[in-house]
Amino acid sequence: MPSTSTLGEKTKGVIGVDMPRVDCHEKVTGSAIYTDDIQFGNQLLHARIKRSPHAHALIKKIDTSKAEALPGVKVVVTGADFPKRIGLYLKDKYIFARDRVRFIGEAVAGVAAVSEEIADKAVDLIEVEYEPLDPVFDAEFGASPEAPLIHPDLADYEVPNFIFPVPGTNIANHFKIRKGDVDAVWDQCAAIVEYKFRVPHVQHVPIEPHVAVAKMDETGKITLWASSQSPFAQRNLIAKSLGISESDIRVIAPYVGGGFGCKAGVTMEAMPVAIAMKAQGRPVKLRLTREEEFYTNFVRQGLIAKIKVGCDKDGKLLALQNTMYWDGGASTEYGVNITRAGGYSGTGPYDVPNVKVDSMCIYTNHPIGGAYRGFGMSEVHTGIVQCMDMLAEKIGMDPVAFHKLNCVEGGDIIATGMKMHSVGLRECIDKVAKSIDWGNKGKPSAPNKKRGQGVAIMWKAPAMPPNAGSSAWVELNEDGTVTVGIGGQEIGQGSFTVMAQIAADSLGVPFEWVRIAGPVDTQYSPYEWQTVASRLTWSMGNAVRGAALDARKQIIDMVAQAWNENPEDLDIKDGTVISYKSEESISLKDIVVYGIPKPGFEGWVGGPIVGRGNFMPTYVTGLDKETGQGQRAVVHYTTGAQAIEIEIDTDTGKIDIVKAASAFDVGKAINPSLVKAQIEGGFVQGMSSAIFEEMKLVEGVMQNPNFVDYRIATAVDVPRSIDAIIVETAQDDGPYGARGIGEHPMVPTIAALANAIYNAIGVRVTNPPLSAEKIYLAMLDAGIVK
Amino acid sequence: MAYHRITITVNGSDEVVDVPSNMTLLQMLREKLSLTGTKNGCAAGECGACTVLMNGEPVNSCMVLAVECDGASVVTVEGLSHDSQLDPVQEQLIEAGGVQCGFCTPGILISSRALLNRNPKPSEDEIREALVGNLCRCTGYIRIVEGVKKAAEVGSRAA
Numbered sequence: 019m020p021s022t023s024t025l026g027e028k029t030k031g032v033i034g035v036d037m038p039r040v041d042c043h044e045k046v047t048g049s050a051i052y053t054d055d056i057q058f059g060n061q062l063l064h065a066r067i068k069r070s071p072h073a074h075a076l077i078k079k080i081d082t083s084k085a086e087a088l089p090g091v092k093v094v095v096t097g098a099d100f101p102k103r104i105g106l107y108l109k110d111k112y113i114f115a116r117d118r119v120r121f122i123g124e125a126v127a128g129v130a131a132v133s134e135e136i137a138d139k140a141v142d143l144i145e146v147e148y149e150p151l152d153p154v155f156d157a158e159f160g161a162s163p164e165a166p167l168i169h170p171d172l173a174d175y176e177v178p179n180f181i182f183p184v185p186g187t188n189i190a191n192h193f194k195i196r197k198g199d200v201d202a203v204w205d206q207c208a209a210i211v212e213y214k215f216r217v218p219h220v221q222h223v224p225i226e227p228h229v230a231v232a233k234m235d236e237t238g239k240i241t242l243w244a245s246s247q248s249p250f251a252q253r254n255l256i257a258k259s260l261g262i263s264e265s266d267i268r269v270i271a272p273y274v275g276g277g278f279g280c281k282a283g284v285t286m287e288a289m290p291v292a293i294a295m296k297a298q299g300r301p302v303k304l305r306l307t308r309e310e311e312f313y314t315n316f317v318r319q320g321l322i323a324k325i326k327v328g329c330d331k332d333g334k335l336l337a338l339q340n341t342m343y344w345d346g347g348a349s350t351e352y353g354v355n356i357t358r359a360g361g362y363s364g365t366g367p368y369d370v371p372n373v374k375v376d377s378m379c380i381y382t383n384h385p386i387g388g389a390y391r392g393f394g395m396s397e398v399h400t401g402i403v404q405c406m407d408m409l410a411e412k413i414g415m416d417p418v419a420f421h422k423l424n425c426v427e428g429g430d431i432i433a434t435g436m437k438m439h440s441v442g443l444r445e446c447i448d449k450v451a452k453s454i455d456w457g458n459k460g461k462p463s464a465p466n467k468k469r470g471q472g473v474a475i476m477w478k479a480p481a482m483p484p485n486a487g488s489s490a491w492v493e494l495n496e497d498g499t500v501t502v503g504i505g506g507q508e509i510g511q512g513s514f515t516v517m518a519q520i521a522a523d524s525l526g527v528p529f530e531w532v533r534i535a536g537p538v539d540t541q542y543s544p545y546e547w548q549t550v551a552s553r554l555t556w557s558m559g560n561a562v563r564g565a566a567l568d569a570r571k572q573i574i575d576m577v578a579q580a581w582n583e584n585p586e587d588l589d590i591k592d593g594t595v596i597s598y599k600s601e602e603s604i605s606l607k608d609i610v611v612y613g614i615p616k617p618g619f620e621g622w623v624g625g626p627i628v629g630r631g632n633f634m635p636t637y638v639t640g641l642d643k644e645t646g647q648g649q650r651a652v653v654h655y656t657t658g659a660q661a662i663e664i665e666i667d668t669d670t671g672k673i674d675i676v677k678a679a680s681a682f683d684v685g686k687a688i689n690p691s692l693v694k695a696q697i698e699g700g701f702v703q704g705m706s707s708a709i710f711e712e713m714k715l716v717e718g719v720m721q722n723p724n725f726v727d728y729r730i731a732t733a734v735d736v737p738r739s740i741d742a743i744i745v746e747t748a749q750d751d752g753p754y755g756a757r758g759i760g761e762h763p764m765v766p767t768i769a770a771l772a773n774a775i776y777n778a779i780g781v782r783v784t785n786p787p788l789s790a791e792k793i794y795l796a797m798l799d800a801g802i803v804k
Numbered sequence: 805m806a807y808h809r810i811t812i813t814v815n816g817s818d819e820v821v822d823v824p825s826n827m828t829l830l831q832m833l834r835e836k837l838s839l840t841g842t843k844n845g846c847a848a849g850e851c852g853a854c855t856v857l858m859n860g861e862p863v864n865s866c867m868v869l870a871v872e873c874d875g876a877s878v879v880t881v882e883g884l885s886h887d888s889q890l891d892p893v894q895e896q897l898i899e900a901g902g903v904q905c906g907f908c909t910p911g912i913l914i915s916s917r918a919l920l921n922r923n924p925k926p927s928e929d930e931i932r933e934a935l936v937g938n939l940c941r942c943t944g945y946i947r948i949v950e951g952v953k954k955a956a957e958v959g960s961r962a963a
Contacts, residue, residue, distance in 0.1 A: 041903075043898070044906075046881075046890065046906075047881065047885055054843075054844065055840035225845045226853075274905060275845075276907055307847065308850075510906065698943070699943050737946075739946060
């Protein structure tokens with residue numbers, strides 16, 4: 019347990035309080051700087067990318083001569099220039115395709131020119147000769163021996179020891195759980211449900227498209243400005259792929275205009291760096307168009323899940339089998355770990371004695387799957403939680419009672435063999451059920467309307483390497499204010515504000531005295547693995563708390579020495595050091611930089627104060643390759659529940675959400691308003707993906723890469739209010755007991771809506787998007803409407 | 805590419821700008837005048853991040869050519885506050901917690917200001933309708949609508 023944990027300590031007025039966001043004034047006045055806003059002057063070159071029109075083909079020849087001859091073109095590069103692979107977990111990707119293309123939109127060549135128009139023209143002038151190969155567009159088929167191989171060199175790829183590729187197949191990772199014996203207990207089940215689900219590919223849709231600018235100086239050092247969730251991971255991966263040293267790449271990451279996972283790892287950022295290496299000192303900017311944003315970068319993987327689950331006559335779960343085929347796309351460098359997470363959390367938040375899970379990440383010729391808010395959990399819960407609803411009905415139980423009976427609780431041995439920490443999941447279920455008056459749905463507002471209620475529960479653990487670390491520094495200024503250095507990013511979730519709260523409380527200064535040192539800059543900011551996995555409040559929060567406590571100790575020791583007192587008698591309150599013994603006090607101003615003079619001009623004590631802190635989980639263990647069993651698979655789980663009441667228009671199939679309640683056990687809400695903002699925003703993103711969203715992929719071509727054809731929820735689509743409920747069961751190693759909440763709120767929403775639709779019309783519409791059209795056709799098929 | 809000299813009032817200040825024929829108002833604001841508060845989210849008139857007031861009306865500045873703005877008056881997010889005094893929609897968006905990543909925020913603020921200028925006491929449905937062209941992926945809109953409602957209550961100040 020880290021020493022920074024202070025469970026039970028009395029908080030001092032900034033923790034658990036709705037402090038205002040530290041970034042909101044800049045953001046409402048237009049002065050907040052995003053990557054695209056940085057001015058680079060007349061020397062800036064504009065990059066555009068030549069992309070593959072084939073889903074799967076060999077590259078026979080690339081002729082760039084006409085492009086190079088076009089006036090205004092400064093650089094043309096192809097995969098031949100960059101021979102080393104890149105990737106976060108499984109190194110299976112090139113910066114520019116070499117020899118073979120594997121999806122429509124894959125980068126084949128890059129151009130930098132004095133204007134975007136000229137760069138576009140140059141891209142058109144690049145001639146590429148392809149030899150088309152048979153493609154794979156279905157993950158289940160992709161896993162079969164008949165499927166064409168997409169990565170014949172899979173055996174040679176560099177991979178960490180917790181990812182299990184199957185060379186000679188398209189299976190990039192096969193994660194298994196074998197707990198108990200499912201086949202031995204199906205006969206003992208009083209009810210069994212077996213169902214196959216499909217979850218489509220969706221897009222993150224940050225309102226800010228990806229943008230990155232790179233420049234190489236005359237000594238070969240590179241600066242990359244990027245809209246990024248992962249400046250340190252990008253430095254690391256790009257350096258390795260381009261054969262340069264990590265510290266020779268400096269990544270500057272201003273505010274991010276929405277991430278949701280798509281700006282984690284490395285996607286397009288390596289391309290401007292690669293081009294800039296040949297641009298003789300000129301900055302090179304690559305900004306994706308909205309169309310490119312839809313399918314050339316990370317997407318959320320599609321999933322086919324075959325689920326079988328059974329319970330005894332009292333509704334107690336006996337066995338669960340979940341076989342998942344993830345459509346990993348052309349590269350699974352990040353996706354392999356999503357499918358691992360989908361595997362070890364593949365039971366959903368249920369206590370089941372017998373479990374068999376196979377979670378397979380399959381190469382296809384679709385866009386590349388990457389992290390998306392929830393990291394596989396929305397997809398996994400879509401099927402599992404609907405199956406629980408079906409099973410509850412089959413055994414004759416109310417779904418809320420069924421979920422309370424079967425949900426995980428502290429002390430349970432979960433599917434991976436890990437002992438569950440204490441969780442408030444039952445409390446979450448009770449609270450959402452109460453909020454929507456479960457079991458008493460309101461009268462339909464019109465004769466052509468039908469009402470239904472649905473409930474869903476969820477769990478999610480941070481999915482990351484076992485030793486993903488955080489660090490922080492806390493520096494005091496002459497005026498007593500505090501500058502906090504962090505490497506985690508502000509992507510809208512409010513991390514800078516929460517870190518300021520933790521620093522203020524730990525150090526004993528007013529919240530307004532704390533400044534976050536931004537933008538994150540790998541040259542000055544302390545190391546942070548990535549802004550992903552809902553891990554910052556917990557992990558970076560521990561580092562900031564450690565750094566602030568370190569600074570606090572330095573200050574108190576200095577003053578104790580100057581006053582000839584015992585440090586235990588001193589405290590820092592509101593920016594003033596006080597002694598409970600002598601009742602002396604001194605403001606932090608000046609002393610934290612200049613120290614304190616000794617009496618009688620006999621010298622000084624102290625000096626500039628800089629505190630340091632770090633945090634890294636040290637207790638996560640590996641899991642057995644064949645059984646998925648191990649001591650501790652993850653750092654912790656955040657759990658929660660959602661209940662909704664909907665009204666369906668039987669003339670159109672349109673859903674109106676009448677009531678929505680969402681409760682999550684966040685350990686401790688350091689800023690309750692920001693937690694609730696995550697719960698609301700996540701609900702709506704979940705609702706949007708549940709009702710509207712699907713990347714329509716036909717023969718590998720996305721049919722709807724724009725906001726007219728790919729609808730996301732707008733202001734008129736969302737409920738009037740969402741009851742956002744906070745439950746707090748302390749996390750033993752979280753700062754103040756906190757754990758993460760960023761991703762979780764959207765995880766249960768597809769299942770909650772699907773269950774409510776069934777409750778309203780008596781017909782199952784299982785596969786998102788649960789569109790008005792699909793619901794209407796289902797009602798038509800069932801004879802509910804004519 | 806032919807260049808055109810246009811005269812335009814931006815946030816109350818008169819500007820003379822030489823623009824190529826194909827330059828959009830959005831590009832002119834960001835690249836010629838360094839007013840980068842107005843954001844480029846799609847360049848296709850679909851996301852609303854680039855919304856500005858043109859002669860008092862909200863427009864997607866990515867869909868307007870700069871040459872069309874000769875003689876026009878334009879207000880961007882930078883022009884909403886005066887002498888460090890925030891517009892009520894800015895204040896109330898902060899108060900309601902309607903800001904997260906902030907990328908849609910400039911467009912949301914301009915659309916809201918346009919609404920309150922033409923309808924100082926809008927209903928909740930009217931607010932939602934007015935914001936339907938401004939996509940936000942973070943907040944779920946509820947707090948944004950709340951902020952606009954409150955801005956209407958505290959009274960508007962024409963931008």
